[in-house]
Amino acid sequence: MYRLEVxxxxxxxxxxxxxxxxxxxxxxxxxxxxxxxxxxGPRLDGDGLLVDFHLVEQGLQALVAPFRSKHLNEVPxxxxxxxxxxxxxxxxxxxxxxxxxxxxxxxxxxxxxADRPPVRVLSVRVTEAVGCAAIYLPEG
Numbered sequence: 001m002y003r004l005e006v007x008x009x010x011x012x013x014x015x016x017x018x019x020x021x022x023x024x025x026x027x028x029x030x031x032x033x034x035x036x037x038x039x040x041g042p043r044l045d046g047d048g049l050l051v052d053f054h055l056v057e058q059g060l061q062a063l064v065a066p067f068r069s070k071h072l073n074e075v076p077x078x079x080x081x082x083x084x085x086x087x088x089x090x091x092x093x094x095x096x097x098x099x100x101x102x103x104x105x106x107x108x109x110x111x112x113x114a115d116r117p118p119v120r121v122l123s124v125r126v127t128e129a130v131g132c133a134a135i136y137l138p139e140g
Contacts, residue, residue: 001042003122006056008035010064014072014083028071031128033088035064037096040122046115051100059099063092085126089136093124097138 013030037060041050066075072083081087100119120138127133 001040002044002050003038003040004050004053004056006037006039006053006060008037008057008060008064009033010035010068012067012070012072014078016084017082028073033064033067033085034125034127035060035089035092036123036125036127037092038122038124039100039119041117041119043117045117050117051119056096056100059096059103060092063095063099085128085132085134086136089124089126089134092126093121093136093138096124097121 009032011030011032013028015028016026018024018026037056039051039056044050067088072078072088077091078087097120100121105116122137124136125133126136
């Protein structure tokens with residue numbers, strides 16, 4: 001089994017909402033979010049790769065780009081759900097899994113379909129402050 005990690009950072013603001021219906025909204029505040037995605041697969045392709053780091057970086061950067069220097073409560077999907085570190089991690093994990101299944105497969109660095117090892121998102125860690133991180137583990 002092989003694993004690789006890819007990291008990204010973005011700065012954004014958010015304000016968590018508590019209660020249903022909302023009873024408390026914390027003050028708007030910002031973080032330098034650090035994202036670590038771990039991918040896993042059982043074998044390497046003919047080039048000795050699980051998947052090209054640069055390809056995964058491209059997908060991860062595309063997923064976090066809409067959040068850079070934004071108020072997350074105003075950016076989809078967090079305009080409809082609480083922008084917690086847990087929710088951010090799930091959004092990135094599910095988005096990257098989907099991206100690997102669709103867009104990444106079109107990239108020439110992803111290898112021939114017959115040679116391509118199965119790759120899955122094992123975990124996504126979102127750190128919003130030193131010592132404060134949420135980890136999403138997709139089922140499967």
